[in-house]
Amino acid sequence: MRVSLTVNGRPQQADDVWEGESLLYVLRERLGLPGAKNACEQGECGSCTVRLDGELVCSCLVAAGQAEGREVVTVEGLADHAERRRTAAPGVGLDEARDWRPVPGDGTRLAPVQQAFVDAGAVQCGFCTPGLLVAADDLLAQNPEPTDADIREALSGNLCRCTGYEKIMDAVRLAAARQAEEV
Amino acid sequence: MPRTGPAGVPTRITQGAQTAGGIGESTLRPDGILKVTGEFAYSSDLWHEDMLWGHLLRSTVAHAEIVSIDVSEALALPGVHAVLTYDDLPADVRTYGLEIQDTPVLAHGKVRHHGEPVAAVAADHPETARRAAAKIRVEYRELPVITDEFSATAPDAVLVHEGRTDHHAPYVSHPNILHRQPIVRGDAAAAAERADVIVRGEYTFGMQDQAFLGPESGLAVPEEDGGVHLYIATQWLHSDLRQIAPVLGLPEDKVRMTLAGVGGAFGGREDLSMQIHACLLALRTGRPVKIVYDRFESFFGHVHRHPAKLTYEHGATRDGLLTHVKCRIVLDGGAYASASPAVVGNAASLGIGPYDVDDVDIEAVALYTNNPPCGAMRGFGAVQACFAYEAQMDKLAGELGLDPVEFRQLNAMEQGSTLPTGQVVDSPAPVAELLRRVKAMPLPPERQWESSEGADVRQLPGGLSNTTHGEGVVRGIGYAVGIKNVGFSEGFDDYSTAKVRMEVVGGEPVAVVHTAMAEVGQGGVTVHAQIARTELGVEQVTIQPADTRVGSAGSTSASRQTYVTGGAVRNACALVRERVLEIGRRKFGTHHPAWATAELLLERGKVVTDGGEVLADLADVLEGESVEVEREWRHRPTQPFDRRTGQGNGHVQYSFAAHRAVVEVDTELGLVKVVELACAQDVGKALNPLSVLGQIQGGTVQGLGVAVMEEILVDPVTAKVRNPSFTDYLIPTILDTPTIPVDILELADHHAPYGLRGAGEAPTLSSTPAVLAAIRAATGLELNRTPVRPEHLTGTA
Ligand code: FES
Ligand code: FES
Numbered sequence: 001m002r003v004s005l006t007v008n009g010r011p012q013q014a015d016d017v018w019e020g021e022s023l024l025y026v027l028r029e030r031l032g033l034p035g036a037k038n039a040c041e042q043g044e045c046g047s048c049t050v051r052l053d054g055e056l057v058c059s060c061l062v063a064a065g066q067a068e069g070r071e072v073v074t075v076e077g078l079a080d081h082a083e084r085r086r087t088a089a090p091g092v093g094l095d096e097a098r099d100w101r102p103v104p105g106d107g108t109r110l111a112p113v114q115q116a117f118v119d120a121g122a123v124q125c126g127f128c129t130p131g132l133l134v135a136a137d138d139l140l141a142q143n144p145e146p147t148d149a150d151i152r153e154a155l156s157g158n159l160c161r162c163t164g165y166e167k168i169m170d171a172v173r174l175a176a177a178r179q180a181e182e183v
Numbered sequence: 184m185p186r187t188g189p190a191g192v193p194t195r196i197t198q199g200a201q202t203a204g205g206i207g208e209s210t211l212r213p214d215g216i217l218k219v220t221g222e223f224a225y226s227s228d229l230w231h232e233d234m235l236w237g238h239l240l241r242s243t244v245a246h247a248e249i250v251s252i253d254v255s256e257a258l259a260l261p262g263v264h265a266v267l268t269y270d271d272l273p274a275d276v277r278t279y280g281l282e283i284q285d286t287p288v289l290a291h292g293k294v295r296h297h298g299e300p301v302a303a304v305a306a307d308h309p310e311t312a313r314r315a316a317a318k319i320r321v322e323y324r325e326l327p328v329i330t331d332e333f334s335a336t337a338p339d340a341v342l343v344h345e346g347r348t349d350h351h352a353p354y355v356s357h358p359n360i361l362h363r364q365p366i367v368r369g370d371a372a373a374a375a376e377r378a379d380v381i382v383r384g385e386y387t388f389g390m391q392d393q394a395f396l397g398p399e400s401g402l403a404v405p406e407e408d409g410g411v412h413l414y415i416a417t418q419w420l421h422s423d424l425r426q427i428a429p430v431l432g433l434p435e436d437k438v439r440m441t442l443a444g445v446g447g448a449f450g451g452r453e454d455l456s457m458q459i460h461a462c463l464l465a466l467r468t469g470r471p472v473k474i475v476y477d478r479f480e481s482f483f484g485h486v487h488r489h490p491a492k493l494t495y496e497h498g499a500t501r502d503g504l505l506t507h508v509k510c511r512i513v514l515d516g517g518a519y520a521s522a523s524p525a526v527v528g529n530a531a532s533l534g535i536g537p538y539d540v541d542d543v544d545i546e547a548v549a550l551y552t553n554n555p556p557c558g559a560m561r562g563f564g565a566v567q568a569c570f571a572y573e574a575q576m577d578k579l580a581g582e583l584g585l586d587p588v589e590f591r592q593l594n595a596m597e598q599g600s601t602l603p604t605g606q607v608v609d610s611p612a613p614v615a616e617l618l619r620r621v622k623a624m625p626l627p628p629e630r631q632w633e634s635s636e637g638a639d640v641r642q643l644p645g646g647l648s649n650t651t652h653g654e655g656v657v658r659g660i661g662y663a664v665g666i667k668n669v670g671f672s673e674g675f676d677d678y679s680t681a682k683v684r685m686e687v688v689g690g691e692p693v694a695v696v697h698t699a700m701a702e703v704g705q706g707g708v709t710v711h712a713q714i715a716r717t718e719l720g721v722e723q724v725t726i727q728p729a730d731t732r733v734g735s736a737g738s739t740s741a742s743r744q745t746y747v748t749g750g751a752v753r754n755a756c757a758l759v760r761e762r763v764l765e766i767g768r769r770k771f772g773t774h775h776p777a778w779a780t781a782e783l784l785l786e787r788g789k790v791v792t793d794g795g796e797v798l799a800d801l802a803d804v805l806e807g808e809s810v811e812v813e814r815e816w817r818h819r820p821t822q823p824f825d826r827r828t829g830q831g832n833g834h835v836q837y838s839f840a841a842h843r844a845v846v847e848v849d850t851e852l853g854l855v856k857v858v859e860l861a862c863a864q865d866v867g868k869a870l871n872p873l874s875v876l877g878q879i880q881g882g883t884v885q886g887l888g889v890a891v892m893e894e895i896l897v898d899p900v901t902a903k904v905r906n907p908s909f910t911d912y913l914i915p916t917i918l919d920t921p922t923i924p925v926d927i928l929e930l931a932d933h934h935a936p937y938g939l940r941g942a943g944e945a946p947t948l949s950s951t952p953a954v955l956a957a958i959r960a961a962t963g964l965e966l967n968r969t970p971v972r973p974e975h976l977t978g979t980a
Contacts, residue, residue, distance in 0.1 A: 018310060034228035035221020039396040039446070040478040044909035047396060075221035110219065118215040121873040124881065125704025126218030127396040127446030133219060149641045156647075156918040159909070161396050161447050162704050164880030165917040 005067045007031060008077025009084070014064070023062040024048045027074060035075040035130045039159070046158030049131035050074045051081075056138050058157075075130035078137055082111035112182075113137045116175035117168075124162035132158045136172050144179055146172070196708055196726045205717035206937060209873035212709050213726060214702070225444035226416035227400035227475045234402065235264055237464045237474035238312035239457070240302040240319050241483055242294035245902035246341075246553040247323035249292055249301070256318040257304060262311040264468045266319065267303045272463070274432030279455055281422065281558070283349040283520040288430055288459050294323070295343055295518035296555055297903045298483030305464040305472050328553040328902040332492070332513050335359035335550045343518060343551035351524060354826055361516050361549040362524040364531040366603045366829025369542030374507035378498025382578040386495070386571040387968035389894035390515075391488035391885075393560050394914050397446015399456040399484045400475040403465035410437030411462045416445040418452045420699045421735035430459050431466065438462070442729035448703035449885070450559030451485040453740055454521050482907030486521045486558030487895055489514040489549070491530075493571040499579050503593045507542040508535045512568060514557070516549040521558030523549040528673050528824060529564030532604050532833055536572040537614040537666035538594045543603045545829065553902045555895065559740055561885060562667060562947040569665040570969060573952035577661070577959070587956070588618050588662050596666075605830040608837065610940075611930035613865050617841035618664055620863040620926045627845055627859045627922075629658065644847055644854035646918055655851045658858075661956025664841040665948030668834040669941035670743040674823040677743065677835070678815050680734030681711075681751035683759050685719060685801075686809035692788050692801035694719050694756070697727035700736040700748045705943060706874035707744045711752050713870060718756035719763075720785030721801070734815060742838060742941025745870060750936040751816035760785055762810040763801065771799050819934060836932055840864035840945035842883065842953035845921075848961045853973030855891050855958060857919070860884075860950060863926040867940030872927065878943045880923045886950025888915045889969050890958075 003014045003026060014030040024041065027033045027050070037047035041060040048059045051073040059072075073081050110118070113136050123129050132155060139146055139154040146154065151172045160168060196213040204210030217223035254266040269277065269291045277291065278284045290301045302319050306312035329335045329343055336357045343359055351362045375381065401415035410433055417423050420440045428435045445452070457474040464472040476484050492513045498506040512530045516523035531547035547564075560566075580590035595614035601607050630653065632642035638652045645651055671677040682697040694715040702708045712724040729736070736748045764783050767790050772778040781792040790798045822831040845858040860883055869875045892913040896905040906912045931938025951969060959966050962976060974980035 018308065020310060028228070029230070032230070033221070034225070034230075037225070037396070037446075038227055038475065039398065040909045042478060042909060044478075045396060075219075079220070110216070114219040117219050118211055121209070121211070121877050123212060123215050123218045124706065124877055125395070125397065125445060125447040126214070126223060127225065127704075129218050130221050149639060152917045153641060153647065156916050159396065159914060159916060161394055161449070161885075161914060162881045163877055164882075164884035164923055165915075165920045166880045166923050167877055168917065169922075 001065065003064050003068055005069065006071045007033065008073055008080060017064050021064045022060050023064050023067045024059040026064045027059060033074055033076050037127055037130055039127060046135060047128055047131040049134045049158065051134060051138065056135060075133050078111045078114060078133055079109045082137065111137060112178050113140060113175040116171040116178065120167050120171035120174050122163060122167040122171035128158060128160040132160065132168060136175065140176055140179060145176060195728055204713055206713045206870045208713065210709055210713050210871055212706060213712060214708060223444050225397050225446050226414065227398055229402040229414050229443055229473060231402060231404060231471035234471040234473050235305040235307060235468060236309040236312045237461055237472045238304050238309065238316050239300045239460060240316040241298045242290065242301055244294065244323050244325055245297045246326040246328045247294050248326065249290060249294065250322040250324050252302065253320040254302065257315040260311065260315045260318060262307040263304060263315045264470065265305045265464055266315065267463055267467065272430065274430060276429035279426040279430060279459065280520055281454060281522050282524055285344060286519040296553055298555065300460065303460040303464055305468050329359060330552055330554060330899055330902050332550060335552055343553065359551045361520055361551050362527045363546065363548045364527050364824060364829055365827065366531050366543065366545040368603050368605065371507040371509050371542045371544035374542035375498050377500065378506040379501040380579060380582045381496060381498045382575060382582055383496045384571065384575055384578060384967060386493040386574060388491040388493065388567040388570055389889065389969050390490040390557065390897065391560060391889045391893050392482065392895050392912060393449035393451030393485065394912065395447030395449055395451055398476045398478065398481045401443060401457060401461050402471060402473045403461035404471040405465045405469055408437060410439065411465055412439040412441065413458060413462055414441050414443040415458055416443050416452060418448050418701045418703060418740055419738035420701065420729060420731050422738060423455060423458055424731055426455055427459050427462060431462055440731045442701055445701060445703040448739065449561045450563065450740055453559040453738060454486050456484045478909055479907050482904060482912065486556045488560035489516065489526055489557040489567065491567040493567060495571050495575045497575045497579050499583060501583065503583055503585050503590050505538060505540045505594045508540050509544045510534055512547040514547065514549040515552055515554055517552055517554045517556035519556040521556050523558060525673065526564035528833065529668060530568050531829060532602065532824065533565045533666055533668065534568045535603060536569060537596045537612065537664060537839060539596050539600050545603060554897050555904060561882060562944050563741065565665065565667045566948050566951065569663065569948040570952050573663040574955065574967065577956050588622050591664060592618055603829065604824060604833055606832045606834060610836065610932040610934060611865065612837065612839060613928060613930055614664055614839055617839055617863040617865060617928065618662065621662065621841045621843045621861050624843065624861045624924055624926065644849040644856040645852060650852055650854065651849045656847050656849050657961045658845065658847050659957040659959065659961025661844045661953050661960050662842065663949040663952035663956060664839065665945060667742065667838050667945045667948055669746060669836040669838050670741050670818060672821050672833045672835065674821050677737055677747060678817045679736045679748040679751040680813065680815045681748060681755040682733050682811065682813040683715065683752065683755040684809055684811040685759050685763060685805060687802050687805045690802055691723055692721045692805060693723040693725060694721050695725045695727060696752055697733050698736045698748050698752065699729050699731060699733050700744055701729060701739040703739050705739065705744065705878065706871060707739065707748065709874060710745055710749055710870045714749055714752045715756055718753055719760060720787055720789065722788065733813065742943045745939055746935055746941055747816065747818060751814060753936050754816050755812045755814045758812040758814060759810050762812065763804060764790065766808060767799055767804040770804060836935060836940060838940050838942060838945040840949050842949040844953040844957040846954060846957040846961055848958060848976060850962060850976065853976035855971065857887055857921045857954060859921045860887060861924045862946055863928065864942065864945060865928040865930050865940060866942045867932045867935060868929050868938040869927055870937060870939060875927060875942050876925055879925050879946045882943060882946035883923050883950045884915050884920050886947045887920065887954055890951045890954035891970050894970050
C-alpha cells in the first residue's frame with residue numbers, strides 16, 4: 001500500500017508498504033529518517049518516541065497505515081518544531097520537502113532541549129536520546145517549570161541504560177531554566 | 184525508495200573550537216550533536232542500495248540432537264535469496280570463541296542452549312526473512328539438560344562438550360567444569376582457630392543482562408576482490424576479525440571492518456553475534472546484507488552476566504580484625520566458554536574484596552551447562568563476589584557489635600597491602616577514605632514524600648501505583664565497597680595502537696587521531712581529542728572512524744581504554760611532537776638559539792620554550808609537510824595465576840568505589856524505593872570529569888538494577904529463557920532511580936598515563952550490596968539473593 005503523511009512539516013510518501021509495517025519502520029527504512037530508534041519494538045523503551053498529530057506515541061506500536069494523512073514530528077524535526085513553536089512559521093512545499101536532508105552536525109540549529117542534552121552530558125551511547133528528546137520537549141512545551149518528580153514521571157516511559165538518568169535530569173532542568181530566561 | 188540514510192558511511196567526528204578542551208576539562212562529546220539530531224549512524228541505521236535482510240533461526244529447545252533440517256520450503260518463498268545451515272559453511276573452521284573456539288557458527292549435530300543459531304536466511308524484506316526462517320523444519324531429539332552444579336558434576340552426567348581438547352580440560356575434575364582457579368595463601372584452617380566470631384553465608388546472584396539499547400546489528404557488503412566489508416557495532420574490531428576470517432575462509436586482509444555507531448555494550452558485544460552470519464549471507468548472495476536483532480533475539484544473541492552461587496566463611500577477632508576467609512564461587516558459564524575462564528580468574532583473585540587477610544582459601548569455578556552462555560559484563564566476576572563478601576562484612580560487624588563502616592575501615596587494604604594472589608598493591612588504595620567520604624555525605628531528609636499538600640505518592644515505594652501514603656514504610660541505610668582490576672589480566676598481551684597525524688588544514692594546525700578503539704558510549708573519542716589537544720597544543724582534532732586499517736586497540740572493556748588506548752594516543756602524540764620539532768629546527772633553527780638549547784613545547788598552535796617564548800607558528804613549521812606516527816603501547820606485563828595456589832602478579836591496576844544506599848521499603852507490599860545512592864570513587868585522574876560522573880552514575884544504576892529487579896529467568900527443568908523482552912526483563916526507569924551524588928577522589932597511580940585509574944566498572948560492584956544492606960537494615964531480613972523481589976520482603980516467597 002501507499003502511505004502519505006507529513007513528517008517534520010514535509011509531505012512524504014512511502015510506496016509498497018507491507019500491512020504489518022510499523023510507522024517506525026517506514027520512517028527509518030523507507031523515508032530515511034533513522035533518528036527514531038529501534039531498541040525494543042515493543043512499546044517498552046520509548047526510543048522510538050515521535051509525535052503523531054501532537055501526541056507522544058511509540059512509533060513501533062503504530063501501524064504504518066494508521067499514520068495515513070497525519071503529521072509526524074521526529075527528533076530530526078525537533079529544532080524546526082521548537083522554532084516553529086516560537087515563531088509559527090509557514091509550512092514547506094513538496095519539492096523542497098523531497099530535497100530535504102537532515103542538516104549535518106556543524107552549525108546545526110538545535111532545539112533548546114537538544115542543546116541542553118549535549119551540554120549536561122546526558123548523551124553517552126545516545127541510543128535512548130532521540131526518544132528522550134521528543135518526550136522531554138513535549139514535557140517542556142506543556143509544563144515549562146517541571147519539578148523533579150514531574151520530569152521523572154514524564155520520562156518514565158523512556159529507558160536509558162548508560163547514564164543512570166542523573167545527567168538527563170540535569171539536561172531537562174537546564175533546558176527549562178534556559179527556556180524561562182528566554183521568555 | 185527515497186532514502187537519505189547514511190548508507191554504511193561511518194561517522195568521522197571533528198571537534199571544533201566550540202568543544203575545545205585539554206585533559207582535566209569537561210569537554211563535550213564530539214558526537215553529541217550528531218546524537219541529539221538523530222544523524223549519528225548506529226549499526227542498525229545503515230542502509231545500502233540493493234541490500235537484503237538477514238535473519239537467524241534459533242533453537243526452541245536447550246539440549247538436543249538435530250535429527251534433520253529441511254530448508255526447501257524456506258528457499259521456495261518468493262524474495263528469499265539464501266538459506267544457510269552448518270553444511271553450507273565454506274571453510275573447515277566452523278566454530279569461534281574468545282579464548283576457546285567452542286561456539287558453532289550454526290548448530291552442528293546438536294544444540295546446547297535455548298536460542299542457539301541453527302540457520303541463517305537472507306531475503307528482500309525483514310518480514311520475508313522471518314517468515315522463511317519459520318518455514319525451516321528442524322527435527323530435534325531432546326537430551327537431558329544440565330542446569331546446575333549438581334547435574335553438571337554427577338558421575339554419569341551428559342557432557343555438554345564431549346572430547347574437550349582445550350587447555351583447561353586437563354586441570355578440571357569433570358569435563359562439565361570449564362575452569363577452576365583456587366587461591367591458597369597462608370593457612371585458613373589454622374587462622375580460624377584464632378577467630379572469636381565466625382560467620383557463614385550462602386549467596387545467589389541472578390543472571391543479569393547487559394540490556395544495551397542498540398540491538399545487535401551490522402551491514403556486510405561484498406567487495407569486488409571476493410572479500411567483504413563489515414560495518415558493525417562491537418567492542419573490539421580486531422578480535423572479531425580474528426574470529427570471523429577463518430570461518431569465511433578468507434585471509435584477514437580481505438575482511439575489512441569498520442565500527443558503526445554502537446548503542447551501548449557493557450560486555451555484551453565482546454563475543455560475536457551476527458557478524459559471521461551477515462558476512463556469509465553477503466558472500467553467498469553477492470548483495471549487501473543487513474541484520475538487526477529485535478529485542479527478543481538480542482536476549483539470545485549475547486552472553487549474560489554469570490549467575491553464581493557463593494559460599495563464604497569469614498572469621499574475626501573480638502577487636503574486629505579479620506582472621507581468615509574461605510570461599511567457593513560457582514559461576515554458571517552456560518553452554519559455551521566465552522570469557523568464562525577470565526571471569527573465574529577475576530572472581531577468585533578479587534574474591535575477598537579490598538580487605539587485608541593473610542589466610543585465605545578461595546576457589547572459583549565455571550560450569551558448562553545448557554543454560555544461556557555467560558561471559559563478560561561490566562564488573563566481570565568481581566560483581567558477584569562483592570555482593571557476597573560485603574554481606575558477610577555486615578554480618579560480622581553485626582556479630583561483633585561494630586559499626587559496619589568502621590569494621591570495614593579496620594580491615595581495609597591500603598597501598599602496600601598484599602592481595603590473596605601475593606601481588607603487592609603498589610599504588611594508592613584509599614578504601615577506608617572512600618568509606619569515610621561516602622558516610623560523610625549529608626543524608627537525604629526523612630519522609631521526603633510529605634509536603635504541605637499531603638503525600639506525593641511519586642516519591643513513595645510503589646510510586647504512581649499509589650499503594651501507600653507512608654504507613655508501613657521504613658527506611659534503611661547500607662554501605663559497601665569493592666575492588667575491580669583494570670585491564671586484561673593473567674599475562675594477556677593487553678596492548679593498544681594509535682596513529683596520530685599533524686597537518687595544516689586551512690591555515691590551522693590539525694591533529695588527526697586514528698585508532699581501532701570501539702566507542703560504545705563511554706566517551707573515549709572525547710578523551711582522545713583532549714589528549715591530542717594537550718600534547719600537541721592544537722585546537723582542532725579530528726577523530727577518524729575506528730576500523731581495521733590501523734592496528735588493534737584491544738577491547739573496550741575492563742575499564743582499560745582510557746588507560747591503554749589513551750596511553751597509545753599520548754605516546755604517539757609525543758613522537759609526533761618530536762618530529763614536528765625536528766622539522767622546526769631544520770627550518771628555523773638558525774633564527775633563534777632556543778631551538779637548540781631550550782625545552783620546547785607545543786601550545787596554542789605555536790612552538791614555545793619552557794620559558795614561554797614563542798618560536799614559531801605550527802602552521803609555518805608544518806607548511807607543506809605532515810607528520811604521521813603509528814605506535815603500539817603496552818602497560819606493565821602481568822603473569823598468569825598459578826594453577827594450584829593462585830599466586831602471581833596477575834593484575835595491572837585496581838579501581839575502588841564505595842556506595843551508601845538509602846532505601847525506603849513498604850513492608851506490607853514488599854516494595855522498595857531507593858531514595859539515594861551516594862558514591863565515592865577514586866579515579867586517579869579525571870581526564871574528563873563530566874564523563875567520569877556519567878560512568879559512575881550509569882554503573883551505579885546497573886548495580887541498582889540487579890539488586891531489585893533485573894534477572895533473566897531460566898526454567899530449571901527445560902533450561903528455556905522465560906523473559907526475553909523488555910516487558911518481562913526489567914531495567915531501572917528514571918522513576919526507579921534515585922539521585923546519585925558522587926564524590927570523586929583523584930589519587931594518581933604513577934604507573935598509568937596521567938595517573939588515571941579505569942573508572943567504568945567499580946561503581947557497578949558496590950552499588951548492589953549497598954542497596955541490599957540498606958534493605959536488610961530497613962527490614963531486618965537476611966536476603967541472600969539478587970534480585971530482591973517483593974515476595975522475599977513479605978515472606979511469601
Ligand atoms: S522501540 Fe518503540 S518503545 Fe522500544
Ligand atoms: S545513553 Fe545509552 S541508552 Fe541512554
